[in-house]
Amino acid sequence: MESTSLLKNDERIDQLYSQDVQIIQSPRCFAFSLDAVLLADFVRPNHRHKLRTVDLCAGNGAIGLFLHKKLGGTFIEVELQPRIADMARRSVELNQLADRYQVLNMDIADVFTAIPKDSVDVVLCNPPYFPVTAQSRKNPNHYLAIARHEIATNLETVAEQMSGLLKMNGHGYLVHRPDRLTEILKMMEEHRLIPKRLRFIHPKPGRDANMLLLEVIKDGKPGGLKVVPPLTVSGADGQYLPAVRELLYGQL
Template sequence: MPSLLHDGERIDQLVASGVQIIQSPDVFSFSLDAVLLANFASIPKRGTIVDFCSGNGAIALFMAPRTTASIIGVELQERLADMGKRSILLNNFENQVSMEQLDIKDVHAKIKSDSVDFITCNPPYFKEQPNSKKNPNPYYAIARHEIHLQLDDVFRSASKLLKMNGKIAMVHRPERLMDILDSMRKHRIAPKRIQFIYPKESKEANTILIEGIKDGKTDGLKILPPLYVYGEDNHYLPQIKEMLHGTK
């Protein structure tokens, strides 16, 4: 559908779901992290789902075929939000998925408190340090560093939006686990499921998936089996292949 594409953009496809996404090398594109989170999340069959830090809408779009819930993507950057809106049209998801260009800190002004069943979030991973080296591309810098959004902002807003027993699932980096757990507890979200992702069996974990429940009991945390991405031959292992291509 060329009319939906702007100069320099392309259409990529997640073969496993048939979902197509408008992307550009000029801005932050979706990665395996988005696919991992969409597969990890305990997506409800109905209700309302909000995707924080939605970027070009990848996670929202990946979830859409698996639920009848209405899905709202929330993205700060205008260009990414616009790409997400056009990808929604590309996939004919406009009756189910929408995109709001909005700061997550202000999201309760647009979405009613205590009204959301589930939230997903692929936030900036790196703490904002005055002297830290950042990508000169502002789209990449904002997506990767806590310039506009910190963990506390995510869980504060999530706690306001979620119904009692509503859930939030996040992808992040293992070195931030204690920060994540501290922030979840501070904002009445009990961690319930954690999974560590490893590039290979011989490597340290480089990604973490975590899911919590608002006002849930503080016991009962489950650590899921580890997930390995590549075999020793540097090819995707069967479970990852299935997420990406729909086949083992």
């Protein structure tokens, strides 16, 4: 099937050249951004044939698809919004990965109706970053508001479902905002997810971190958190620095 026949009116195909993956995107309702690429890069390689990976709040499936060479086994992408879940399904088809990937259009709160507890090796999540308060300025675009604000899910639900899915010593990976780090660490430990590796992402030299990447292990040994070297995205001129260019385009 030609790739153009998989597209709907307002959609385009973007490519992550470093992983040779094509993703169906729509600027009107959802498009993956650098946080998805960075989270996929942060995941430890594991080529076990029977590995089971679940991507919660999967959006158009970008993070899971970026990992098709790095992780073995099968993937389940869980996305609440029907239009975006449909884009994920077509992206799987576009990359000819339907034998390894399944997309579930459902609320992550209901995930145990489809995936047994304690059955998953790796859980990924790029959740909504912003809590909803009386002062929240939510995006007027409904798709984007749900993706960015804790309207349909929240950090506690993410921690609870990640923990419930993972086998003992399974690995969870999260991308989030540094201003919520204290809350994130507390919530993870309350749900038996022991933080093991943390990386801060800085937009430019001399700027505060605006993103964090966290790896947790279910029922892991307490303590031992490593804060690995930070990553700076762009130079003072706004151009991507070499390490980030390589993540996007491969070795140039």
